[in-house]
Amino acid sequence: MQALVLEQSDGETIAHVKPVSPEMLPAGEVTVDIDWSSLNYKDALAITGKGKIIRQFPMVPGIDFAGKVHHSEDPRFHNGQAVLLTGWGVGENHWGGLAEQARVKADWLVPMPEGLDGRKAMIIGTAGFTAMLCVMALEEGGIRPDSGDILVTGASGGVGSSAIALLSALGYTVTAVSGRGTTYDYLRQLGATSMLSRDEFTQDSRPLEKQRWAGAIDTVGDKVLAAVLAQMNYGGVVAACGLAGGFALPTTVMPFILRNVRLQGVDSVSVPAARRVAAWKRLVKTLPEAFYQHATREIALAEAADGAARLLKGEITGRTLVKIR
CATH class of the missing domain: 3.90.180.10 (Medium-chain alcohol dehydrogenases, catalytic domain)
Incomplete structure (x- = not known):
């Protein structure tokens, strides 16, 4: 072989x-x-x-x-x-x-899963599977489409792009963060309604910033995740699944104890079998056919x-x- x-x-x-x-x-x-x-x-x-x-x-x-x-x-x-x-x-x-x-x-x-073949399964792959686990984490934290805007960092990557497609299909309003302006049209096709440059999230942030996001899916870590936490609404939930920008987290306890923010880690490696099956069923049901094309x-x-x-x-x-x- x-x-x-x-x-x-x-x-x-x-x-x-x-x-x-x-x-x-x-x-x-x-x-x-x-x-x-x-x-x-x-x-x-x-x-x-x-x-x-x-x-x-x-x-x-x-x-x-x-x-x-x-x-x-x-x-x-x-x-x-x-x-x-x-x-x-x-x-x-x-x-x-x-x-x-x-x-x-x-x-x-x-x-x-029924309704899926091998090619589509790998278009979804670990990235889409992880994105679905992140969406489920937001839902389990009480974040609904009417809760407010959802932020997705590392939006043009595999997890980020899958998360945008899933959130949009479920009725959420999504803001995408990307370091490449050339991807904005692509992200809009996936369902993002607005775009922000990664540069806005890479500077040192204050412990608390203006409240902007009901939920967030972060694939970057480090200063980007710290900035996201500082901007979360009261009761907001952040699903963190990646460290493309680094494994450090230069933040304070302020978002957690003053705004009741939840930081939920998401692992896709050792997920129990029952949750795996549930996530794959959700993926088949939720992802639009257009996702597999573009x-x-x-x-x-x-x-x-x-x-x-x-x-x-x-x-x-x-x-x-x-x-x-």
């Missing part, structure tokens, strides 16, 4: 597509023939070696994939069944989806390493779909 393999030489990460024997796949109850994968921010960090994502080499990256069961030792899955996977450390410490086959634990797989760029497995470099440079908007077969 063909796989994108990461190896290390003199401290540098080397990525190349090469033949790999299926016998080399790690242990697991289910072997999947992969049709589609995608490029996520974490994949880009792993492939380029820009982040300490990979701890052991060689490694096949790819934190999500969709395909059909090739062989199963678990009664929950049968040969030929369509399945998908996101998270669980796949592509980080267990060989992942940027290959023609993967062998994984049965507990990590999700049967393909939010996607499709590449071959051989182009994945170059795509990872471009993603980190901010040259890619929306989702990058990797066609494996």
Whole structure:
């Protein structure tokens, strides 16, 4: 089989597509023939070696994939069944989806939801799945479409663009924050009603600013998240799921104790099975058909390493779909 393999030489990460024997796949109850994968921010960090994502080499990256069961030792899955996977450390410490086959634990797989196929599942991918978890966090915090405006940072990325499409479809009014003015038309097509430059959120902010947002989905962290927290309405909720701008949080307790603001962390790696299934059902029901048309760029497995470099440079908007077969 063909796989994108990461190896290390003199401290540098080397990525190349090469033949790999299926016998080399790690242990697991289910072997999947992969049709589609995608490029996520974490994949880009792993492939380029820009982040300490990979701890052991060689490694096949790819934190999500969709395909059909090739062989199963678990009664929950049968040969030929369509399945998908996101998270669980796949592509980080267990060989992942940027290959023609993967062998994984049965507990990590999700049967393909009704109304979805492998290509659409990977257009959504980990990014869309994470965005849905963020939307659910806002809902569980009591934020409704009539509560006020919702802010989405890192809006032109995979999570951000998916979040805008979901929120818009659910009736929320969305303001998008992006560092690239060239993406504004794209973000409006997804459903954002207004745009703000990232520069407005990268300066040191006061502990409390003017109240502007009922809810927010933040993919950036650091000063951007601190600025967002300072601008939240009383009782507002911020779902934080990323650290593209850094892992620090230079803020104070003031938004939390004076404005009753809630900061909800959102993890997409170790989500329990029942919540995974619920999130995927919501995604199928909520995302408009147009999302699958204008939010996607499709590449071959051989182009994945170059795509990872471009993603980190901010040259890619929306989702990058990797066609494996």
